[in-house]
Amino acid sequence: MAKRRFGLDNREAWWGEPIPDPEHKGPGSWRWPIIAVGFLLPFLVPVARSLLAGPEVTVEAVLTGVVVGTYSLCYLGFPFVSGRNRRVKLAFGIGMNVLGVLALASTSASGFVLLYGTAVVVFLVPPAWSVIIDLSALAIGAVILLVQGRFLADYGDLITVGSITLAMFFMGNLVRAVRRLERANEEIATLAVANERERLARDLHDLLGHSLTTITVKAGLARRVLESAGDIPRAVEEIREVESLTRSALSDVRATVSANREVSLSAELVGARAALRAAEIDADLPHAVDNVRPEFQPTFGYVLREAVTNVLRHSGAKRVRVRLGDTWLEVEDDGTATDVVAGNGLRGLTERLAAIGGTVRTSVRPGGGLLVRAEVALPAPSPATPAVRAEPAGGLA
Incomplete structure (x- = not known):
């Protein structure tokens, strides 16, 4: 049996599909939108104020508003995507980080704006893809700040975003490892139940098959003795052995159910001798x-x-x-x-x-x-x- 690993020390853990949480309430839960709005307000309020402060509405302002609004809606609705297939989640994560980079380039927001996209990717896609996408977003964000001349003022924000994303990365993979461990424990429990059922079925088959066969043979022998010779003492002796066998079988069944039954080769030889003798x-x-x-x-x-x-x-x-x-x-x-x-x-x-x-x-x-x-x-x-x-x-x- 192959050794199962739960950390980031194998290829499957890096590139494999994240295991869904069976207790996840899905997009119908009302808690996440409320929490997400609280996280978005520090970003949306300054951006909305700067867009509305202009003397007239321009195409650039409208496009910026569309980018910021779409980016915020993606952050609010990413739980809807968490149950989809890998391609959908990967496309969603890449698209959200692209929107984050565009929001950084088109507004005066700090590098913190990238955190919404990088954090979502960590929980949606496999670890290897999250590293590639998030590092790319941070690198492009650094280039944008350099071009706009804001790098020296805002590079600390990028470092903070990278640190928070890294912490979420390890937290997300810890959650995945715990889910894999829970799945493994469930499989072990299922296999243990199946193995116990197989053991019980096998033991009962071996036990009752032999005991009932021997009882049938001895009961038939007693009947033949009574019918042919009328030898009541011998028939009574055979019936007594049948009674002893039934009690022994009942005791063996109880011991088998409790997994405490042990078979003795010498005792089986004695039983085989008696059964074969009764069957002539x-x-x-x-x-x-x-x-x-x-x-x-x-x-x-x-x-x-x-x-x-x-x-x-x-x-x-x-x-x-x-x-x-x-x-x-x-x-x-x-x-x-x-x-x-x-x-x-x-x-x-x-x-x-x-x-x-x-x-x-x-x-x-x-x-x-x-x-x-x-x-x-x-x-x-x-x-x-x-x-x-x-x-x-x-x-x-």
Whole structure:
């Protein structure tokens, strides 16, 4: 899984689309226009006073008024653009900074007039574009002040605009990083829920499939005993085992739901022996699991449980053989199967083995029946470092 970064240390963070705020109220919110008007008044009042102070209305004054008015409206309405696609926001940011530069050139306003455009760009476009656009606007503004002879008087305003814009730049990217982190946390929570559902479904499938199959076999055996021989003591014994199995299954279900259930390979061997005997299937099973590595025994217990359940359900086998090794397990039957059908059980076993670096393979035997082999490959041992004999400081005697 690729490492996810939330700062400005990768290309995606610089050029990627800003993540929208899911709690953003959008353009219908009445708060922003009121706040924006308060920010615009220090700029609009002096400009309007200078335009209205002239003895007559000129074309230049009208054009200046249009530029200033459009620039102010863009600042008031930029939340309407925040939900649009990247091209629209990029065009809006560039156009607003162009209007800011024109307003600086056509009025006697100070360099502060550029702040409205540079601040908006920081929150609308990716960081790389905001740096390009804002630096360009500040550079053009400096040139305009030089041409108009106001640079020495107003260069401090440009520095202030650059400082405020830089602070907003980092604040905006901090907001983006927080939103990415929130999205990542939401994804992690969703994946955790999905993984827990998969675990619960897999465990219940493995548990109830085997338990219910064994209960069905033993109940059928008790019925046949009563119908054929009328051997009531034996039938009662089988019913008692069914009762014990149902209680054990109920306990296992509760432990599975609470994620506290552990599978024992030795216990699964005992259960497999009883289930196969009840189904009148000859079972060739090992009597101990000491030769299996302890860390693999729970997973191999699941493999044995699923393989025996499939034998009882589908195989029609008369004989089952189980073999164990330190890192492998084989279950072989002489049933009538001629192909391998990948169901939920096999997929669940594949996931369990993959979690410990192992594999499970199911193949058809030449004479019919299936061979299930689960194996875990151990890492190759590192080459031993040759021992170096220490000699006395004075050399060999």
